[in-house]
Amino acid sequence: MIRVAARQRLGGFALDVAFEGPPDGVTVLFGPSGAGKSATLAVVAGIARAADALVVVGERVLTDTGARVFVLPERRRIGVVHQDARLFPHLSVARNLRYGWRRTTGERRIGWDEAIEVLAIGHLLDRSPRDLSGGERQRVAIGRALLSQPDLLLLDEPVSALDAGRRAEVLRFVAALKQRFGLPMLYVTHSEDEARLLGDHLVRIEDGRVVGQGSPAAMLPVRQVVGEAVGPGMVRVGEAVIAVPGVDAPSGAVVRVSW
C-alpha cells in the first residue's frame, strides 16, 4: 500500500491532496496541466518538503511531519523517470545503468540481466545516449531507475515528449514491467488512454485537490471506439493494444468496442 497526504503552499498555488494506492500496481495521477501532479510527486520523492505531509510506502514511513520523520531523498528507495530521460550524456548506456545499480541501498531483487531483457536494451549497452531514439532513451532511463532496486517507481509523464509510435513502444514496456516485477508505480499523465491502459487505481487531481479516485474504468467516461482485432480478445485502439474479452474477430478486422 502507498499512502500519500500533502499540504503545501507554492506561491499562489495550494496543494492539498490525500490518496492511497495498491501495493503492486499502477496508481495514475490524472489531471490537467498545472493541477499539482508533479508537485505531489516531488513530495513523495522527498525533493519538496511540505509543511504537512505523510508518505508511506509498504511498511516504510518516509515522511510524517507530525512525528518529525523525513527520510532523505537518496535513502527513500524511490526511482524516478521524467518526461525527458535525463541520462548522463558522457556515459555509455551500460554506465548509465550501472549508476542506478550502484545506488542500491537495500537488497537486490531485480537482476541486471532481467531488467535489460524486459526493456530490450541489451543491444544498446555500448552506445552513447546521443545515438538513441527518444523511446530507447526512455527505456534506458526506466532501466536505470529500476536497477537502483526501488520500492516505488515514479513516472512523470514518461511518454509525453515522444511521437505516437515511440509512445506506444514505451507504454508496452511499462506494461511489461508491471507484469514482471509487481512493483508499485505512481504514474502521472493527462492522457486518458495511458490511464486506461496502465492504471489499477486512478486519482483525479484538479487545482491542487483530489476530486475523485477509483478504478480507471469507473473514473473515466466509457467511449465507443473503433479498433482493429489483433488476436483473440485483443484489439488495437490507436496506440494501445487492449484486452476485450469476447472479441473473436479475425486479425485485421475492424471492430467497435466500449473502452
Ligand SMILES: Nc1ncnc2c1ncn2[C@@H]1O[C@H](COP(=O)(O)OP(=O)(O)OP(=O)(O)O)[C@@H](O)[C@H]1O
Ligand atoms: N516553487 C513553486 N513556486 C510557485 N508555484 C509553483 C511552484 N512549483 C509549482 N508551482 C505551481 O503549482 C502548480 C502545480 O504545478 P505542477 O507542476 O505540480 O502541475 P502538474 O499537474 O504537474 O502540471 P503539468 O501536467 O503541466 O506538468 C502550477 O500552477 C505551478 O505553477
